[in-house]
Amino acid sequence: MMGRLSVAATALFIAVSAPGAHSAERVFPDIAETAKADPQTVDFFRAYFTAKSQHDVNATMSFFSPQLLTYTDAILGWPLNDFNALKAVFAQYMPKWGKGKSYPFRIIGGPDSAVVAFIDTPELFGGEIRLLGAVDFKDGKIIRWADYWDSTGFPADVYNAVRTPSDKFPTEFREKEISGNAAARIIDVATDVQKALTSSDGADIGKHLSADVIYEDFALRTQLLGKDATTRYLQRIQSEAPFAKGSQLMHIVGGEKGGGFEWRSADGKIRGITALELDDQGLVSRITTTYDGRLISAPTHRELVRLSAEE
Structure with missing residues (x-):
């Protein structure tokens, strides 16, 4: 798998960057943090986002398996459940992107599955979006991709127009159809962390954290520094956070250095990562979570933010 992924990524990066086809200059800011990623996976994503930022439909689709399970926007409820459906969407939208870019700012895991944090500039879909994608590979190609992001800063009129109605919103994103893609280490850690978050008091969460852990919640715009502060915060929000008490583990991706897990809230209304x-x-040195903050009531949102401050 590693060799195939590396060869595919290298060949495709050369192809999309070759003179005569596209400019060899980097087409997006090279800001990605990659210390916790497999080098071959980093190459793969750089090549993929180069093709996407150049609005090249065929080059972009060359990174996806013909047997693609799904490319799902988990926030809007858009499951594109085969290769041709995804290609049709890219073919429809890419010509309208103008100077729009899509590029990674953090890559975690690999080589068989990973989390990629990336930015879609406003030209793509009407507002700047910062996403976390859970990505599975098979035979050097993307077989499953689920995107998560917070919509609270996204234009409300666009969001309301394109989001799948609640009564038709999908509850699963074909995660049950792929298994064995995450490293044993991240499976163990992710399972233990998720279990600790869902326990009645969160007492066990601290034993999984490094002394200098960084905790960030994209939906709440909050950040905690250090094991003790993070542990106390996660214990304080046990009854309020959608990823905490009663939430369900849905899927795990990643490698020996990290990855992540997709989850569903206890009431089934919120999906996140x-x-x-x-x-x-x-030990966990960074936790980053995101979900659709619009689905949390205003009082709950304010309370979760308030609880990030020590009193």
Whole structure:
């Protein structure tokens, strides 16, 4: 798998960057944090986002398996459940993107599955979006991709017009159709962390964290620094956070250095993802979670933000 992914990524990067086809200059800011990623997976995503940012439909689709299970926007409820459906969407929208770019700012895991954090500039879909994607590979190609992002800063009129109605919103994103793609280490850590988050008091969460862990919630725009502060915060929000008490583990992706898990809230209304980066001892050095903050009531949103401050 690793060799095939590396060869595919290298060949495709050369193809999309070759003189005569596209400019060899980098087409997006090279800001991605990649310390917790497999180098071949980094090459793959750089090549993929180069093709996407150049609005090249065929080059972009060359990174996807013909047996694609799904490319799902988990926030809008858009499951594109085969190769041709995804290609049709790219063919429809890419010519309208103008100077729009899509590029990674953090890559975690690999080589068989990964979390990629990336930015879609406003030209693509009407507003700047910062996403976490859970990605599975098979035979060097993308077989499943699920995107998660917070819509609270996205134009409300666009969101309301394109989001799948609640009564028709999908509850699963074909995660049951792929297994064995995550490394044993991240499976163990993700399972333990998710279990600790769902327990009655969150007492066990601290034992999984490094002393200098960074915790960030994209939906709440909050950040905590250090094991003690993060542990206390996660214990305080047990009864309020959608990823905490009663939530369900849906899917795990990643490698030896990190990855993440997709989850569903106890009431089934919110889907989200929590990315985990691991240190050399297997402790969590960074937690990044995101979900659609619009689905949380205003009082709950304010309370979760308030609880991020020590009193």
